[in-house]
Amino acid sequence: xxxxxxxxxxxxxxxxxxxxxxxxxxxxxxxxxxxxxxxxxxxxxxxxxxxxxxxxxxxxxxxxxxxxxxxxxxxxxxxxxxxxxxxxxxxxxxxxxxxxxxxxxxxxxxxxxxxxxxxxxxxxxxxxxxxxxxxxxxxxxxxxxxxxxxxxxxxxxxxxxxxxxxxxxxxxxxxxxxxxxxxxxxxxxxxxxxxxxxxxxxxxxxxxxxxxxxxxxxxxxxxxxxxxxxxxxxxxxxxxxxxxxxxxxxxxxxxxxxxxxxxxxxxxxxxxxxxxxxxxxxxxxxxxxxxxxxxxxxxxxxxxxxxxxxxxxxxxxxxxxxxxxxxxxxxxxxxxxxxxxxx
Amino acid sequence: xxxxxxxxxxxxxxxxxxxxxxxxxxxxxxxxxxxxxxxxxxxxxxxxxxxxxxxxxxxxxxxxxxxxxxxxxxxxxxxxxxxxxxxxxxxxxxxxxxxxxxxxxxxxxxxxxxxxxxxxxxxxxxxxxxxxxxxxxxxxxxxxxxxxxxxxxxxxxxxxxxxxxxxxxxxxxxxxxxxxxxxxxxxxxxxxxxxxxxxxxxxxxxxxxxxxxxxxxxxxxxxxxxxxxxxxxxxxxxxxxxxxxxxxxxxxxxxxxxxxxxxxxxxxxxxxxxxxxxxxxxxxxxxxxxxxxxxxxxxxxxxxxxxxxxxxxxxxxxxxxxxxxxxxxxxxxxxxxxxxxxx
DNA sequence: CTGAAAGCGCTTACAG
DNA sequence: CTGAAAGCGCTTACAG
Numbered sequence: 001x002x003x004x005x006x007x008x009x010x011x012x013x014x015x016x017x018x019x020x021x022x023x024x025x026x027x028x029x030x031x032x033x034x035x036x037x038x039x040x041x042x043x044x045x046x047x048x049x050x051x052x053x054x055x056x057x058x059x060x061x062x063x064x065x066x067x068x069x070x071x072x073x074x075x076x077x078x079x080x081x082x083x084x085x086x087x088x089x090x091x092x093x094x095x096x097x098x099x100x101x102x103x104x105x106x107x108x109x110x111x112x113x114x115x116x117x118x119x120x121x122x123x124x125x126x127x128x129x130x131x132x133x134x135x136x137x138x139x140x141x142x143x144x145x146x147x148x149x150x151x152x153x154x155x156x157x158x159x160x161x162x163x164x165x166x167x168x169x170x171x172x173x174x175x176x177x178x179x180x181x182x183x184x185x186x187x188x189x190x191x192x193x194x195x196x197x198x199x200x201x202x203x204x205x206x207x208x209x210x211x212x213x214x215x216x217x218x219x220x221x222x223x224x225x226x227x228x229x230x231x232x233x234x235x236x237x238x239x240x241x242x243x244x245x246x247x248x249x250x251x252x253x254x255x256x257x258x259x260x261x262x263x264x265x266x267x268x269x270x271x272x273x274x275x276x277x278x279x280x281x282x283x284x285x286x287x288x289x290x291x292x293x294x295x296x297x298x299x300x301x302x303x304x305x306x307x308x309x310x311x312x313x314x315x316x317x318x319x320x321x322x323x324x325x326x327x328x329x330x331x332x333x334x335x336x337x338x339x340x341x342x343x
Numbered sequence: 344x345x346x347x348x349x350x351x352x353x354x355x356x357x358x359x360x361x362x363x364x365x366x367x368x369x370x371x372x373x374x375x376x377x378x379x380x381x382x383x384x385x386x387x388x389x390x391x392x393x394x395x396x397x398x399x400x401x402x403x404x405x406x407x408x409x410x411x412x413x414x415x416x417x418x419x420x421x422x423x424x425x426x427x428x429x430x431x432x433x434x435x436x437x438x439x440x441x442x443x444x445x446x447x448x449x450x451x452x453x454x455x456x457x458x459x460x461x462x463x464x465x466x467x468x469x470x471x472x473x474x475x476x477x478x479x480x481x482x483x484x485x486x487x488x489x490x491x492x493x494x495x496x497x498x499x500x501x502x503x504x505x506x507x508x509x510x511x512x513x514x515x516x517x518x519x520x521x522x523x524x525x526x527x528x529x530x531x532x533x534x535x536x537x538x539x540x541x542x543x544x545x546x547x548x549x550x551x552x553x554x555x556x557x558x559x560x561x562x563x564x565x566x567x568x569x570x571x572x573x574x575x576x577x578x579x580x581x582x583x584x585x586x587x588x589x590x591x592x593x594x595x596x597x598x599x600x601x602x603x604x605x606x607x608x609x610x611x612x613x614x615x616x617x618x619x620x621x622x623x624x625x626x627x628x629x630x631x632x633x634x635x636x637x638x639x640x641x642x643x644x645x646x647x648x649x650x651x652x653x654x655x656x657x658x659x660x661x662x663x664x665x666x667x668x669x670x671x672x673x674x675x676x677x678x679x680x681x682x683x684x685x686x
Numbered sequence: 687c688t689g690a691a692a693g694c695g696c697t698t699a700c701a702g
Numbered sequence: 703c704t705g706a707a708a709g710c711g712c713t714t715a716c717a718g
Contacts, residue, residue, distance in 0.1 A: 002689040007713055016687060034472040038449045039386045040711035044694050048382060049447045050430055059423050063416035073406035080402050080433035083444050087393060087430045090423035101426050104392045106381045106449040129377040288631075345705040350697055359703060383695035387710050 001027075010036050042106065050085035051075075051311055052107035054125055056115045056178070059090040065227065065255065066283035067300050068113075071135070074304020075111060082312050084108070091121060099124035109315045111135060111307050112143075116178050116194040131314035135307050137196035144314070146307045146323050150197050153296045153328040154204025154252075157278050160294070160330060161248050162212045165338045166276065169219045170239035170246035171205060172256045173198060174227035182231075184238075185223040187216065201252050201280065220246075224256070232259025233266075240267055240275070247275060247339035254279035254286045257293055261335065272337035282331055291334030298328045344370070353379050385449065393428035394418075394654055395450035397468055399458045399521070402433040408570065408598065409626040410643050411456075414478070417647020418454060425655050427451070434464060442467030452658045454478060454650050455486075459521050459537040474657035478650050480539035487657070489650045489666050493540050496639045496671040497547025497595075500621050503637070503673060504591050505555045508681045509619065512562045513582035513589035514548060515599045516541060517570035525574075527581075528566040530559070544595050544623065563589075567599070575602025576609075583610055583618070590618060590682035597622035597629045600636055604678065615680035625674055634677030641671045 001024065008015040009024040028035070042048050053075060055062045062068040072086070079086045087107050091097065102124040109131035115122050117138045125132060126140070133144045161169070176185055176193035193199045206216045222239050224231035235256065236249055240263060249264075251257035257279030264275045271277050271291055279286055282297035303326055313320040344367065351358040352367040371378070385391050396418060398405045405411040415429070422429045430450050434440065445467040452474035458465050460481045468475060469483070476487045504512070519528055519536035536542045549559045565581050567574035578599065579592055583606060592607075594600035600622030607618045614620050614634055622629055625640035646669055656663040 003712075004689060004691095004714080005687090008688090011713080020687085032472070034470060035446060036713090037386075037711050038447050038471075039382055039391060040694090041447060041713075042449055042694095043380075043382045043386050043696085043711080044713045046694070048449060049444065050449065052428070059419035059429065060416050063412050063419060069406050069412055073403045076402035076406060076431065076433070083441065085395070085430045085432050085444060085448050086402065087428045088419065089428050090419070098426065101392065101428060103378060104381050104384060105428050106385055106391060106393065127378060128381075129375070346696075347698080347705060347707095348703090351704090354697080363703085379697090380695050383710090384697075385710095386695080386712085387697045389710070 007036065039106070048106045048108045050087045050107050051079055051109050051111060051308070051315075052087045052089050052105050053111045053113055054089050054091065054102065054115060054121055055113050056091045056119070059088055062088075066285060067253070067281045070283070070300035071113065071304040074301040074306070075308040077305050078308025078312060091115070097121060103128070109311045111311055114197065117196065118194065119178075131311060133307050133311045133314070135303060139196060144310050144323055146303055146310065146326070148298050148326050148328050150200035151204040153298070154201035154280070155208045156330045157280070157294070157296050158205045158208035158250060160332060161250070161276060161278065161336065162208060164276065164336060166248045167212075167214060168244055168246045168248070169209060169214065170236070170249045171202070171219060171221040172232055172235040172239070172249060172251040172260055173202065173221055173223045174231075174252050174256065175225045176223050180225045182224045183222070185221045189223070190221060198252065205250055227253045227255050229255055229259035229262065232256030233263045234259075236260035236263035237267070240264065240269075248336070249275060249277050251277065251279050254281045254283045254293060254295055257295065258285060258289055261289065261293070271335050274340050276336040276339070278336060287333070289335070294333045294336040295331050296328050297331050299326050302326060350379065382449070391449040391451045393430045393450050394422055394452050394454060394651070394658075395430045395432050395448050396454045396456055397432050397434065397445065397458060397464055398456050399434045399462070402431055405431075409628060410596070410624045413626070413643035414456065414647040417644040417649070418651040420648050421651025421655060434458070440464060446471070452654045454654055457540065460539065461537065474654060476650050476654045476657070478646060482539060487653050487666055489646055489653065489669070491641050491669050491671050493543035494547040496641070497544035497623070498551045499673045500623070500637070500639050501548045501551035501593060503675060504593070504619060504621065504679065505551060507619065507679060509591045510557060511587055511589045511591070512552060512557065513579070513592045514545070514562060514564040515575055515578040515582070515592060515594040515603055516545065516564055516566045517574075517595050517599065518568045519566050523568045525567045526565070528564045532566070533564060541595065548593055570596045570598050572598055572602035572605065575599030576606045579603035579606035580610070583607065583612075591679070592618060592620050594620065594622050597624045597626045597636060597638055600638065601628060601632055604632065604636070614678050617683050619679040619682070621679060630676070632678070637676045637679040638674055639671050640674050642669050645669060
């Protein structure tokens with residue numbers, strides 16, 4: 001009973017007699033042998049049996065973000081079809097961002113999900129020289145990219161408000177850079193944003209407004225480092241307390257927009273009669289909100305599934321065409337209307 | 344520049360001069376060396392740097408189930424504090440339930456999350472002889488168990504309906520056994536359920552109803568193999584189409600209850616005037632529903648965090664006390680009222 | 687169908 | 703501060 005024979009008993013039943021195989025399993029049971037060690041087998045076979053997902057923030061935030069959950073659902077569809085595990089790697093345990101977990105993670109490839117330019121965890125992942133794909137951001141030459149037309153999509157929702165007659169805007173943005181800043185972001189800060197998605201969406205708004213003769217410098221952009229309803233609420237309250245009060249609030253995510261609607265209500269105003277609110281993402285909560293939220297739909301689950309499939313193809317060294325950007329669509333619902341004449 | 348020195352450059356900077364270390368990194372860069380291989384390092388150090396979560400179903404379902412997402416959020420809080428990754432393992436790619444992924448998964452321990460008695464994936468995990476904890480089900484001697492008083496909690500919500508005056512009940516259950524059965528489950532099937540949680544909750548309802556003189560054999564239990572709003576809707580429609588029509592529907596999960604409420608409405612009836620509906624879990628959607636759902640609150644996030652912490656303690660060979668069951672609470676909202684006299 | 691040999695890529699005492 | 707040696711637990715041709 002050489003090691004090779006034991007190995008064959010577990011991995012290649014056809015290489016030995018059924019009796020011998022059973023006898024080996026019996027002996028294993030008696031000796032308390034737990035079967036081939038996963039790590040040693042992986043080292044020898046040169047595959048980990050899992051793909052890693054790098055997430056910007058604390059993982060616990062990802063599970064609280066409907067868009068991220070839908071994305072992960074899509075990735076999991078691809079990995080489970082392939083019999084692979086899905087290893088979730090945390091971005092930021094506190095302020096540390098220790099790349100050690102990324103260096104030591106036992107995976108066959110990485111999905112980089114919406115991270116900032118120059119993120120040390122992304123760099124640690126790239127140093128591993130494993131197959132990788134990037135979703136949303138950052139753009140990295142040579143890596144497959146899965147995302148949407150952020151700029152054009154943002155422009156379309158701003159144009160919708162312009163068409164309704166709005167001229168006084170406020171913007172609620174999620175983080176422009178990973179420095180935990182919250183407050184009014186001037187144009188210098190906007191342009192210096194380390195998050196490509198933030199930059200692009202703001203530019204999209206800007207181009208729509210400027211095309212209508214609105215001075216972008218006069219549009220207050222409230223940036224909050226989180227993309228939650230609480231953040232949206234706080235940001236919108238700040239915007240609505242300033243003069244001249246905007247007639248509409250553009251939000252970079254639905255979570256922010258849902259919070260902004262709460263803020264409007266808490267100030268005794270009504271959506272959309274007094275203030276129109278728009279979001280971005282079209283998470284399921286957007287359609288269920290009161291009023292239902294006007295937003296930009298993007299296909300979160302498909303995005304994840306595509307990222308997973310492309311990564312798997314890279315791992316298997318199949319050659320896949322460079323992925324195209326996924327389609328988005330303006331979804332007009334009840335949270336937008338022409339500006340009221342109350343002011 | 345022996346292998347040991349290179350290893351030290353990466354792992355123990357204090358063991359060599361800064362210059363030599365830089366020189367090693369330079370050479371590594373030039374040669375395209377990606378740094379220590381994660382798997383080989385793991386084999387040598389005997390740790391994987393991740394914990395595995397075993398989920399009954401397709402992983403993509405987990406991400407669609409608010410209770411599961413909250414649970415994973417809790418687990419991730421524990422793992423990211425410890426700098427570990429979270430490896431999600433799929434239960435069922437189709438009907439296969441291939442334990443190969445469980446056997447080969449590179450983890451330091453397992454969280455078994457709500458699986459059936461005798462599940463082959465659970466057995467494969469246990470054969471690995473790694474530290475493990477079980478959440479909700481199945482009960483396995485010798486393993487730490489994290490869960491709630493399912494029977495007592497279910498009894499309390501049924502007693503609430505009894506106290507309101509209801510005597511004609513219908514029950515909507517999720518899977519009793521992993522055989523994909525959907526339809527009315529008789530008492531034999533109920534008792535034979537391979538899911539401990541299903542058994543316990545049904546027993547809890549039963550004891551409350553029988554204490555009030557209601558014959559359990561007369562209570563239709565519609566079992567659906569999924570726990571989704573669509574399933575709840577279909578099940579409730581079936582129950583409401585039978586005579587004598589129940590005045591209230593007990594649902595084993597909030598997802599099922601949310602669907603049951605849709606069914607009531609789609610039949611031109613009103614919740615709670617015509618039909619009272621109760622759920623179980625108190626997911627965020629329950630409070631936001633119209634009307635808000637009466638249900639049993641259980642602490643999903645805490646459950647996950649506790650499971651994670653106990654598993655980590657086992658991995659580190661710290662001795663933790665056997666965990667107690669987590670508290671639940673009946674939350675009475677607008678979906679329950681005394682039975683109407685319309686029938 | 688079975689077993690001896692090489693090697694996957696690393697880390698860890700240990701001797702110098 | 704540096705390097706030679708042993709070994710983590712397995713799998714895979716290969717020879718018999």
